[in-house]
Structures are given as structure tokens and as C-alpha cells.
Amino acid sequence: MKKGNISIFIPHLGCPQQCSFCNQKTITGNQKQPTCDDVICAVETALRKKGYEYEIAFFGGSFTAIDREYMLSLLKAAYTYVADGRVKGIRISTRPDCIDNEILDILKEYGVTSIELGAQSMDDEVLKANLRGHTAQDVENASRLIKSYGFELGLQMMTGLYLDTDEKAVETAKRIIALQPSTVRIYPTVVLKGTMLARLYEDEVFKPQTVDDAANLCTRLVPMFEDAGIKVIRLGLHASDDIKKNAVAGAYHESFGEIVKSRYMLNRILKYKPGDYEIMVNPRSVSQLKGQQKRNIYFLMEEGYNIKVTVTDKVAQNDLKIIRR
Missing domain, CATH: 3.40.1620 (YefM-like fold)
Incomplete structure (x- = not known):
């Protein structure tokens, strides 16, 4: 049976500040926050397609930082389908500094099985320059706590951020590997309108990666994760008309993952x-x-x-x- 996600996006909700690269409403293509009815509708629609083992995935914002009652209402709507076995579990994504024992107890109670953290970098200089609001140590602490509860851990990293380098990205990969997540997503930086990076780019302070730059770097990073038994489940942002309209620079290509795999094979030969x-x-x-x-x-x-x-x-x-x- 194939595995599938029922993705429910929560654009920028719960984030304590706007990071240098972030315009979540553009990234997700959503302009409104989902309701419980939206969750039910999304799940019921997906379940009509047979042959899939589904998980419900709350992505896009910092799920554990949103209003507690709102978070619980979404979890309760989703958990109905976990409790009766029609859906395998729930995935969420959040910030590393929005994880603690109380939150993990709640997530466990409502059928969450996997937690992805937006680490982005494990270099504190890069994190500070891009207004992340957390440290590499926060990523390590949250990752260990998540694993101690038995959740599947996923980590997301970015390449080409302001003040980042290929060498720092390789070090980030090494520190992520040391935490032994089950999965990793790699997102090369795309400069979007209305972000701090867009202003830095326009002022010629920041030189973004090109698609070629990012692909060459990822041909180094992907084998590192695979050799460590960590599955890379995403390379590059998903295809989106909103991203195409709002991207002013950076490493965006609809088939970025295929480019990386193709480049890797060429390098092998x-x-x-x-x-x-x-x-x-x-x-x-x-x-x-x-x-x-x-x-x-x-x-x-x-x-x-x-x-x-x-x-x-x-x-x-x-x-x-x-x-x-």
C-alpha cells in the first residue's frame, strides 16, 4: 500500500517573528487559516482514493506555537480519523524552541506520530543573521526530547542563506546526522518578494545561490544523509505559481530534485x-x-x-x- 500525506497548511501561524527568507503565504499558496471543517473536508476527500495509507500533516507554520485552543481543535478533528484507524497518524512541523514536555504530552495524546523541526542551519551566526530566533543547541535539545518520547523525528535544513557557505552547510549536515533523524528535507533558499533577503539582494548585500550552485552542493549533502541511513524526502520547494510569481532570485526550479539526482549520476561517471x-x-x-x-x-x-x-x-x-x- 502506498503512503500519502493529507497536507493541511497553516501559513505563518504561531511564528514569533518573520525569518529573513519567509513568506509562508507564498510558499504554501494559502491565504487563510484552516478550520476544523477544512481538516474534515481534506481528510474525507483524500480517503475517497483507495490504496493509500494516509497520515494527516499540519505544515507551514509553527504548529506547537499557535493558540492552544486552536491547536487542540485541529488535533481533535484529525484524531477522530486516527482513533478509528482510517488514518495512520498525524505529522506536524514546528520550531525547535517551541518543544517541551507539556507539548509532547499533548501531541502524544492526540495521535501525533512524527514531528519535523525547521532547523535550517546548525551555525549560530547564520541563524542569528536570518532572524531565526533560536540556536543550534535548541535544535539538539528538542531533537533529543522528541526522540525520547518515541516520535519519528524529521529535520529540515536550508542552503544558501545569508552568511551561509557550502562549508557551513556540510557542517550543518554533519550535526544533523549526529542527531539521527528518520528523515531530512533540504530546501535551497529562494528569495521571495517582501522578505528581508529580498531587500538584502536588492541592496547587493546578499548574493543568492543559483540552481547550479545549490544542485552541486546537494550532490555532496544527499550521499552524506543516505550513507547514514537517513532518508531525504524532499529536495527544493514544491512547484507553485505563487512562488514563480514572487521569486526574485535564488535556487528555485520545479524539478530541482531531479536535477540533483541527475547531477549526482553524472558526477559518478x-x-x-x-x-x-x-x-x-x-x-x-x-x-x-x-x-x-x-x-x-x-x-x-x-x-x-x-x-x-x-x-x-x-x-x-x-x-x-x-x-x-
Whole structure:
């Protein structure tokens, strides 16, 4: 049975301040706060599609920082479906400085199974410069507490923030790996209208990452997490007309995850000297190997590689077997 999220977005609700990069109403595409009826409607609509094991996911704001009665009302609406077994559990996302024992007791009572923290960086200079309002130590403390309660832990990191560097991002990845979350999301920074980063960019104080910059960095980060047994469940922001309209700079591409996977495969091949090779690839990874509009293949030809592609189930998805001919 396939797994699926019933996503309910709470734009910017509960956040104690607006971070340098944040315009949640643009990111989520939502302009209003959800009601209990909205939760019920979203779940009932999703359940009509059979063959999925669903979780309800409250994303977009800082769920544990919102008005307590409002938070409880949303949880109660969602928990009805957990209690009768129609939904497996509830996921929430929040800030690391909005987690304590009292909150975790409540979340446990109402069927929450997974908590994602917006760590963004594990470098205190970067966190302060981007108005995050918490420290790397807050991320570590909250992560350990969440795991001690038996929740699945997810951590989110960003690349290309103001004062961030590739080296700091790699260190952030190492510190996240040390916390052993189950999942990670990597979001390259997108500069949105109406944010502090947009003003810094316009004043030429901040130089954002390009898509190529971010993709090259992520080809280093993703294997670090995968080698540690941590699943990367998202690369880049989801496709959105609002983001396209409001992005002024940064690493936004609708197929960013595919670009990273494609770049990673190309780099694997480039570790070998030019020559004749058979590249064995899983059927689900052929498009990633070839690249958009076969750019990888054409680039390899220009660099002196003569490639024969063999499609086979004997190679794992996202992997390659490279044989010199």
C-alpha cells in the first residue's frame, strides 16, 4: 500500500517573528487559516482514493506555537480519523524552541506520530543573521526530547542563506546526522518578494545561490544523509505559481530534485577517465541518468565518453553500475 500525506497548511501561524527568507503565504499558496471543517473536508476527500495509507500533516507554520485552543481543535478533528484507524497518524512541523514536555504530552495524546523541526542551519551566526530566533543547541535539545518520547523525528535544513557557505552547510549536515533523524528535507533558499533577503539582494548585500550552485552542493549533502541511513524526502520547494510569481532570485526550479539526482549520476561517471563504458541503470532512473533533454549524454560525448546504456532491474533505483568496455 502506498503512503500519502493529507497536507493541511497553516501559513505563518504561531511564528514569533518573520525569518529573513519567509513568506509562508507564498510558499504554501494559502491565504487563510484552516478550520476544523477544512481538516474534515481534506481528510474525507483524500480517503475517497483507495490504496493509500494516509497520515494527516499540519505544515507551514509553527504548529506547537499557535493558540492552544486552536491547536487542540485541529488535533481533535484529525484524531477522530486516527482513533478509528482510517488514518495512520498525524505529522506536524514546528520550531525547535517551541518543544517541551507539556507539548509532547499533548501531541502524544492526540495521535501525533512524527514531528519535523525547521532547523535550517546548525551555525549560530547564520541563524542569528536570518532572524531565526533560536540556536543550534535548541535544535539538539528538542531533537533529543522528541526522540525520547518515541516520535519519528524529521529535520529540515536550508542552503544558501545569508552568511551561509557550502562549508557551513556540510557542517550543518554533519550535526544533523549526529542527531539521527528518520528523515531530512533540504530546501535551497529562494528569495521571495517582501522578505528581508529580498531587500538584502536588492541592496547587493546578499548574493543568492543559483540552481547550479545549490544542485552541486546537494550532490555532496544527499550521499552524506543516505550513507547514514537517513532518508531525504524532499529536495527544493514544491512547484507553485505563487512562488514563480514572487521569486526574485535564488535556487528555485520545479524539478530541482531531479536535477540533483541527475547531477549526482553524472558526477559518478566523471570519476572515470574518458573511454567506452556500459552504464547499467534501473528503469526508474533512466531519465535521471540522461538528464533533462539528454544533457548528461551530450556532455559525456563532448568529453570523450562513449556510453552504452543498459536498463535493468538488477541495479537499485538511483544507483549505477559502470563497466569499462
